[in-house]
Amino acid sequence: MREILDDLDRWREAGKRIALARVVEVEGSGPRDPGAAMAVNEDGEVVGSVSGGCVEGAVVEVAQEVLRGEKGPHRVSFGYSDDDAFAVGLTCGGTIHLYVELFDW
Amino acid sequence: MSRLYPLLNEAIRSGEPAALATLIEGGPVGSKLLVRSGADPEGDLGHPGLNRVVARAARAELEQGLTGIRHYGPEGQARQDEVAVFIEAFAPPPRMLIFGAVDFTAALVRVAKVLGYHVSVCDARRVFATRNRFPSADEVLNEWPDELLARVGPTLGPRDAVCVLTHDHKFDVPAVTGALATRVGYLGCMGSRRTHAKRVELLRSEGVTEADLGRVMAPIGLDIGSRTPEETAVAICAEIIALRTGRKAPSLRDGDGPIHD
Structure with missing residues (x-):
């Protein structure tokens, strides 16, 4: 999260609503370690990353559901083992578990 | 909020x-x-x-x-x-202490900052160690290596690095002996194989043990044919990473022959 502090500060100061997604667990080969974070604000601006670019698009959608209040704070996973052939996954074969929440704390 | x-x-x-x-x-x-x-x-x-x-x-x-x-x-x-x-x-960022305010230092400061280090440049020679020459360093200190290491040494740990770039035994020897007295994870020394052989002689006469000499990565950096200060800085930082992760990467220390082609 350290690398997005400046952006988070700026958005908070501007009073933006923000959703925060953090990597909490990585199984197998994963590009980023637990603690990697990305944030999405109400204007759709995105900062940070949680993978090598493999799942960021899907994370933005999840974050927007949280921003719209359709979902509360929750865990979401992306991985090779997903049953849905069309699901987004990591090309390196690992699974990452994220925790997504409203950044209101 | x-x-x-x-x-x-x-x-x-x-x-x-x-x-x-x-x-x-x-x-x-x-x-x-x-x-x-x-x-x-x-x-x-x-x-x-x-x-x-x-x-x-x-x-x-x-x-x-x-x-x-x-x-x-x-x-x-x-x-x-x-x-x-x-x-x-x-955790607070890992620290890198660089002894010697030389051309290679400026490049190493930049690469180390990219990797998230808190970087201190230390050189007892006031004319070289100036803020202007190392704008991206977190601090520039005019001190003898042993003085600085006596002060901050106890706080150094396995995530931290000491890089000795002076090429001058008068400064190198107290820097290396001072660093060996700490728990620092990486200790690298710049200089040719000949310079280092002479340095090892001086360190032995100071009472440095063979086990401690084994902690010194010299010549500093991976053997990737670096030429410029920037390439050398990458070779040094890559060696620090490889040592931390225990991955096999060819260090200059473990080869022989000239450092540059």
């Missing part, structure tokens, strides 16, 4: 160790506890027992900076797993 983030933000920016625990499953999801060294925990995970054990676990991780999920019972019981807590530790 509440008060946890401002406290966390202040701790991270001031380099004070902090850990943020977030309950992510099995209770009030999203509840948080912020743990800092030398301050009472802030926040609430929903049960005093859980707060207590998580604070203890988080404190243990503060220095190491380990981040991950831990499981507990609803009241903080061990060997139960209904509750999942994500503990994210924000």
